[in-house]
Structures are given as C-alpha cells and as structure tokens.
Amino acid sequence: MPLLALAVAAGAAAPRLAGAAAGSIRGRVEVMREPPAPPARPSIGELSMPPPRELPNRRRSIVYLEAAPQGAFEEHEGRAVMDQRHETFVPYVLAVTVGTTVDFTNSDRTYHNVFSLSRPRRFDLGRYAAGQSKAVRFDRPGVVRVFCEIHSHMSAFILVFNHRFFATTDADGRYRIDNVPPGAYTIVAWNDGEARETRTVRVPEDGGVVEQDFVVR
C-alpha cells in the first residue's frame, strides 16, 4: 500500500505532458489465481441462516502508471459511488483521483456502518438504513481499505490517485489508459490488495497505442 502512495508522488522524474502527441496503453490483465473467499467470522450466535450474500468480484484489477507525467497532478472534484448491496460493497475496488467524493449508498434492508482506518482517509459513517447515502471526500493519495462494522465479511478497496493515468479492468480483464504523453513508464497491475505485476512501457513520440498484458498468479 505505501508503494502506491510513493508511486503517485514520483511524478517529477517522469515525462512531461506538453508538446508531443499523446498515446494510449491498453491490454488485458489475466488473473490466474483463485481469489480466496472473503473472510467472515462464523455466525456462531445467530438463531437463523444468514441471508445469501453476493460475492465481490475480486478479479477486477486496477492498472496505473507508477510515475505520472509532470503536470498531471491537477485536482479533480468528481463523484463516484460505492454501493452496499446484498451485504457486499459494489464495486469491490474503486479507483478515483484526489478530490473525488464517494457516495456510500445503502441498497440493503439492513443497517450498514462503513468505516476505514487507513492512513490516507480515516472515517466512520455510523449506522444508516436502506435508501440513505453518506459521502466521503478523498484528499490524499493512497489505498483506503473499507469495511462494514456490522458485517465482518464486507470489505472493499478505494485507490486514490493524484493523477488520472489509471484504469479499471472490465469483465474480460481489459483496460485502456488514454492521453498518455510520449515517454517511458513503469506500469503496474494491482489486484486484490497488492501491486501484483510491474512492467516498463514506452509510448512513442508520435503517440499510438501500446499493448501491455499482465498475468497475475
């Protein structure tokens, strides 16, 4: 996790934004490892079978440039949503830029209590019911681990970047990062809590599309 915070701060040594044609980096992240079941405390004191849960999609990955181009560190005042549905955070992993406000909606019929003890953003939203939403603004880059105080099996990640050169993989594992200035970059595939694979790519002076695939084992 510190790796990411360090990485996004290292932009001074990276290629410059202005001047040349921008390119794209695209590819596929193939997750070969079988994600373990989300940890949950045994429901030892319950009188009935717990309701069915939706399993989080832990195969989604984030691909990002370790050192972003200089001048890319503008703040974005965007909004994003992390829902709580069938006792699962959806999406399981969310990537945003610094300055983004995330709405934590509750689509369940039960209470949730979203909280994080991660250093980049510590918060506790308290208990709130279905149909309600509470918002948190993320002002520091890093990895924020999100939990529900009531449901021990609920967890998610929010990756906060201070640049915009990142992408979330789709259902097939594909990603695309656009408007990347020419230059050499270290590109990272992050999956389920860790930076799993690192590669070096070069975006040519005339732009174009660079292919870079990853295999996460």
Added chain:
Amino acid sequence: MRDAAVAAAALVAIATAAAAEPPVQARRLALGVELSAAVGPEDRGFFNYTSYQDSAHRLARLSLTAEWHIAERVALLGEVRDENLGRPRVYALYARVRPWRDRPFDIQAGLIPPVFGAFSRRRYGSDNPLIGYPLAYQYLTSVRADAVPGAENDLVVTRGAGWRVRYPFGWGSKDAEPGLPLVNALRWDTGVQVHVGSGALEASAAVTQGTLSSPRVHDDNGGKQLSARVAWKPVVGFVLGASGARGPYLSRAVVDLLPPERRGHDAQQAWGVDVEYSRDRWILRSEAIWSRWQTPMLERSLGALGITAEARCKVRPGLYAAARLDHLGFTRIDGPAGRVTWDAPVWRTEAGLGYTPLRHVLAKVAYQHNWRDGGRVRERALLTSQLVLWF
C-alpha cells in the same frame, strides 16, 4: 424416547436440506480466532466472578470458532475456548438447518445459542463494548442447582457470598460452591430450537436439557426447559424482544434426598424484555430479566430482577465511549432479624473507551464500580484494560 424423537426429526430435516444440490460457494469453511486478555486488580468482592470461577477482569481467553457449510442450507458451527490456560471447553457445537429454501424457518440442534434475552448471543469480544458483563448474566446469586436451603436462615447467612455458597441446614451438597446467575451467558444449553421469520417479526423457541441459570450438556433431572423469544423490528435499527423460560433446575441427586411431598417444586421461571435502538454513532440497549426459582423447602419462591442499560457512542473513527448501568434486586424472606432480601442487592456502573488502531485489534479500558447491600466486601472499584485480537 422424547430425545430420540427430537434427534430423528433433526436428522430428517438435515437430510432433506442436504439433498438439494448446493452451489459451489456454499461449500465453505469459515474459521475464526479470537484472543483476549483483561488485566485488572483482584476483585476481592467477587462481583465479576463467573460460574467457572474466573473474573472477567482477569481473564485470558483463546476462542476458536468454525462454521462449515456442508450444503446450501446445512451448516455445522462450533466454538472451543480456553480460559486462563485451563482445560479447553466446547462452548458451542450445533447443526443449523433451513429445511425449505424460500421459507424463513430454521432448526438448530446441539449445544445451541440461547433464545432467551439478547446479551448471551453477543459472542465476540467486540460485541461487548465494555469488559464486564451485565449482572443478570454473570453475577452469582446464592441459589444452587445441587443443594437446597433447608430454611430461610440458610440464605440469610450466605447473602452477598454467591461465589461460595453453603447451606448449613440445607439438603444436598455440603461443599461451598458457586451459586447460579439469573442467566448464564458463558455456557450454552443443549437441545433443539426453531426460528421463524426474518422481517419485522421473528420468533424462536427451544427445548433444552438445563435451564437459563444452569445450562447443561447432559440432563441431570429428567426435565426439559422450554424457552421462547419474540422479536419485533418495526424499523431498521429498533428491536423489541420479549422472552420467557421455564424448566427444572435442581439436580435429581438433591431432589431424591427431599421428602416426597416437597419434590416437584424445582422450576426456574424467567421473563425478559430487551430493547435495542441504534442509529448513526449510537447504540442504546436495555434489558430487564425477572427470574423466580422454586425452592422445595421454603414456602415462597426466590425472585430476582436484573435491569441493565447500555450505551455506546463513536467519538471518532476507531474510538468509542460506552457506559452501562446495572442493578440486581431480590425478593424478601423472613430472617431471624426481620424481613430481608434473600440475597444482597447489587448496583454496578461501568464506563470505558474502546480504541481500534487496526481492524483486527480492539483495546478497551473501563472503570467499574460495584456496590452491594451485604457480604464482607460491600464496595469495589476496578480499573481494567483489555486487548482483543481477532482473525
């Protein structure tokens, strides 16, 4: 015969539920480990001693829990605990079955969670915002399951000394042993329970070997306890529960010693009301339990009322403050010096802080003050810290 019928019914239910092809994700094992250690001064007044003769304020506990979904609607659950490096004990071991997929109807059989009240099912260290337990669920009264007071004076002389009860003129065991709490939160009972409902109204009922105050693995008196609870949840965050239980608590070994005309008056009967309201940063809970033990050699039953109120408030991320007010009162009997309560009434206040630096770590510090209207030690204050680690 009745036990065999219950066991057969449970097996049929398990077989029916297991016959359905489970999805792959349902076949999984969840394991839990919890380590907790409380460090506090010696409780010279024995206000916090449990039926295992451990003080909640000087307790190291290793708890292993497991939940194994052997089929989509069948699970086996268990808990083994070791306290103060003593002999590991099985605290829970039961099967949970949902016979019909679309009906909120569950059966649990084995060493099961109690349906009565609310506190006993708070199993993990983080479920209890403080270090002590509510008096009604832990404080040892001067009633015993293996001995019967022969006269009111037996109780008068042992007022306020429930951790070491002996009836000089009584029947049964003559050894000094711990008495019974109103409800034993630390031991679970063995039997079968059903649970119906999952929305605004839920109901549970159980047939078990022991009683609220004396849960048992093996039946020692041939009688069964019936207990039930109804919970009403009109809105999210609000729960109002009402419970009742009745069963014989005296062991056959002592009942057989009694004169024949005195036998059969050995039931513990209890009623409870619990309420919980939570919203935003607050959780408010309150519980009242009325228990009545029949005592064969006395004219009147021994009644006790435990009332507790608890609040927890999140102060900032990872930090909460909590407080609990507790009272345990008793009915009166005729003693040599006039009418007195059969055990010494107790009051307790406890307030503390809980800090979570990491998700799996909880550090608590609590100040507890106890007062008792009887016994050698009538007042005791304890400042205790506790560390809870779970995985």
